[in-house]
Amino acid sequence: MRSPREPLLWTLFSAGGTITAFVLPALVALLWIAAPLGWTNTLGYDELLDLVRHPLARLLLFGLIGLSLFHWAHRFRYTLYDGLQLYHLNQLIAVLTYGMVEVVRVRRLPIQLEGIDAANRRGRLGAVNRLLSTRVGRASLRSAGAEGRRDRL
Amino acid sequence: MNPDYTPYHPKWHRRRMPIFWWLGSGPYIRFITRELTSLFVAYAAVLLLAQLWILSRGPAAYERFLEWLASPAVLVAHAVVWLALLFHTVTWLWLAPKALVVQLRGRRVPNALVAAVHYGAWVIASGLVAWFVMGGAP
């Protein structure tokens, strides 16, 4: 099979777009508009902490945040290429966009999710975080190198 | 007479694509607006992450974050973010049927119907999110 780069990137972009399309409007409206304005009863600090600590919640949040950022990275790369015709910067842009996602996922996500976890369950989920983030990270950084051959005539 | 012209050797003319081609027509403007919603998606993801991090820092820090959320400038900004995300959702779910052609008993399901199913699913998903966030989950 030919290089799997493009189908993989597109699938992640698509998954990100779909999950954000379904979830973000309601989430943003509730968390950052309705809640501060007091229109809804929100969870108190302790209840929220408990909710977010749940492994399913952590998995969903990891998926949501990771895929959202990937969606942005992929889409914004094309917007810069086509919108501003920055082809000569394609390697830099690929590194910046996918690389930014990689940095966030590897550095912050495990830390944030673990910081919430008072009990020491970092072993399994932490390892999964690292595995997931590096495999995609490797694929995306490889794309940065191979993108260099895309020259404008 | 064009001095560079050689008889029977055509000198083609290629237009140079203007840098602001995407402002050139209504459809292109709508397209670039749709693509730029990805920036707002990234913002939402990062802020969500920040909220989780602040949550882990203790009730006092979280309280300050909630106050920041309630300040008028931030509320207005987040209303804009929400509108952008809504635009992302509406356009994404409208375009999804183009990629997912469903055939039922030899007849293609019309795009409008597939889109309607997507929008319905969106409403259900939003309900689920609301249920989660407002404390319905055990």
Place this chain on the structure above:
Amino acid sequence: MKMVSLEIHRYRPEDETEPTWQRYEVPLRTEWMVLDALNYIKDTLDGTLSYRWACRMGVCGSCGMMVNGEPTLTCAMYLEAAGPGPIRVEPLRGFPVIRDLVGDLTDFLEKLGRVRPWIIRKEEKPQQGEYLQTPEALAEYKQYSMCINCMLCYAACPIYELEPEFIGPAAIALAQRYNLDSRDHGARERMEIISQEEGIWSCTFVGECSTVCPKNVDPAGAIQRYKVAAASAWFRSLLPWGKR
């Protein structure tokens, strides 16, 4: 007789290095298309105007030009509908201009050939007779077979003008027409060619190609479906039983 002005893109490489505009006054007949106005100009006003046309009824795909900035078949647009004027007529975007309103379509033809737009079979049927196909099987690909190669979609696609290697909407739609044909066995071969950066992955679903298509081929839909097919084919190849 009411008159309407046409502002026409002129390029005469033997005389000038840059294109110019030339204005003509043409009678505004209600039954005329823009093509009839161009023919009037060529017949009575200026015989040096160069442009392509043939069937004058929207099936040959020869007369595609930019009318007021939109890719249009000039034989399908009423002169009155083209506006109070001046009506701007330019050659199709994305293609080098040979002369006046004539573009060089070699690039498209090369890309069309590259995607193998013909029935590919592992082996031919030994006996005489046609390959049978049910109406349902025909319905699967019929829409994509309607393409008349007018290249309005290429003119509408900003990616095609930005990236010279992009294979383009019509070529990919035609590849899909054969992929979805029940008589064809060449889907994998075409997938290798089209599931590349210069193929479907350059497309950002602007969607203008489908908007301007005079035959409702919906090349944008064909490309998105192809992306889904390519992605699922790749995922299947990851599975241990997926390797063929």
